[in-house]
Amino acid sequence: MTATVAAPERRRVYRLIPAEHGHRLTRQEDAVPRPAGREVLVRIRAASLNYRDLMVRRGQLGEVRDGLIPLSDGAGEVVAVGSEVTQWRAGDRVAPLFYPLWTAGKYREAYGPSALGGGNSDGVLADVIAVPEASLVRVPDTLDFAEAATLPCAALTAWQALVVRGGVAAGDTVLVQGTGGVALFGLQIATALGARVIVLSSSDDKRERASRLGAFATVNYRTTPDWDIEVRKLTDGLGVSHLLELGGPGTFDRSLRAIRAGGHIAQIGVFTGFGPQSNLMRLQLINASIDGINVGSGEQFAAMNSFIAGRGLKPVIDRSFAFDEAEAAYAHLASGQHFGKVVIRF
Ligand SMILES: NC(=O)c1ccc[n+]([C@@H]2O[C@H](COP(=O)([O-])OP(=O)(O)OC[C@H]3O[C@@H](n4cnc5c(N)ncnc54)[C@H](OP(=O)(O)O)[C@@H]3O)[C@@H](O)[C@H]2O)c1
The missing domain is CATH 3.40.50.720 (NAD(P)-binding Rossmann-like Domain)
Known part of the structure; x- marks a missing residue:
């Protein structure tokens, strides 16, 4: 059984489709996934781009599954939870982990393939995504969603x-x-x-x-x-x-x-x-x-968030793009003109 709180039925989503050089970004609409027992539905409010996202698209980091949802970094709010979820409820402000399986302790090689937005693991460039409850952290109250979306990787x-x-x-x-x-x-x-x-x-x-x-x-x-x-x-x-x-x-x-x-x-x-x-x-x-250095764990992410909130740090956002302008956001990052982070607001 699944507890659902005002989750939308349809979502906007971008997917990577193989092209002559690397992958092209295609915009689609599909049904919002239902959260399984220990899964949480997150309505993504903002995403941010990393240099890695350019490399994923160019095919520089190995094979990319046809139709993969790109981008690892996003923040949003919980809109529904599976029947076995205990840690989260609707309205919680969260960000998914770059490595969903690396919640605590030392890095293990088995975590590698789970990295969001690369290889075979769907990322965050969609209105709503379903993720395991253990792969979320609470984002600082001191940050808006665009600022929080810059944290998971960089x-x-x-x-x-x-x-x-x-x-x-x-x-x-x-x-x-x-x-x-x-x-x-x-x-x-x-x-x-x-x-x-x-x-x-x-x-x-x-x-x-x-x-x-x-x-x-x-x-x-x-x-x-x-x-x-x-x-x-x-x-x-x-x-x-x-x-x-x-x-x-x-x-x-x-x-x-x-x-x-x-x-x-x-x-x-x-x-x-x-x-x-x-x-x-x-x-x-x-x-x-x-x-x-390979990104970090959920435990490290939570400690960092306390530091960011306690010290009042504000991520530097160079420029924000609308969801429809995702291609322009990639181009801006690739230009190297940015100072700090490039963000997509949903
Ligand atoms: N190991 C990991 O876990 C991990 C995690 C995140 C990122 N990374 C890697 O770390 C690097 C930074 O990622 P990012 O997302 O922060 O990149 P980014 O935001 O795209 O940074 C781009 C900026 O880096 C500077 N830059 C480019 N080439 C440079 C060079 N040869 N020497 C010095 N500065 C140079 C330029 O700054 P100016 O315009 O000021 O010159 C450029 O505007 C990338 O190589 C990325 O793949 C690794």
Whole structure:
């Protein structure tokens, strides 16, 4: 038996259909799924895009099921619950986990295929979705749905890297690469903890905006390609204590030179390709470490949400698009013009 509270009958949904190059986005309408025993129906109010969503569409992250609903990140409200659901009721403000199976503890490889909006697992670009009750977290009351929709991947990745694995503390120095989603959450979280954050950006206008958000210093990595030297100068010749490595092969060697003795590199991104091939000898010589970072668990997400609410942090939304403008939202992210997050409001 299923308890249903004013759930709609039909929904708008986008699906990925194979095309000549990657996948095209098609808009459809279909019946709203019924929640099974332990499932919850969530009316998605906003979704946000990540660099990963571009890679999924281009087919860079492996096979995508024909008709997959894209996007991992959304927030909304519970509209109906299955008969065995105990944790949620209609009206609760929630966000689904990027890895629905990774609720707590350490990451396991078996969680990988469950990632929303990739491979075979439907994502959030639909008015209403059905998800297991254990795969939801409550979103902060301090955020509206558009702001909350930016948290599941970008914010949680920065949180795991800096707080859970890195243990960032007051007085530390942090480097973030670029001014996209992960980088700006890194800037905001580390600054709130009393660290001094250096931001790399290819745009002087975005550097200015990063300074207004609290960056201790900024470096233009286009006009200063030896940015590692500049970063050392900015840290009394020592290098930074934490670094969010977002570039991959094209940035890793410089990251190794920009990290200080005993420092912590969080390996996260793939902007310049997959798999850095750097010589890791320097890491050994300076007793530094690299952690591979893969988003985060539900437990980590909940802790981050308390922090965000407690510190009054507001995600930086560059631009919002309407549901009908999903294609334009993808194009805006792909242009690299954004500062922070690109959002779709339903
Ligand atoms: N491991 C994980 O769990 C995980 C989770 C989330 C994201 N990621 C990865 O982390 C990266 C960031 O994702 P995102 O969604 O935050 O991206 P995003 O919002 O699309 O960020 C785009 C911005 O990054 C900057 N950028 C691009 N190439 C760069 C380079 N070579 N060096 C320095 N900055 C560069 C640019 O900033 P400026 O315009 O200021 O130059 C660009 O506007 C991606 O590679 C993504 O795949 C990994």
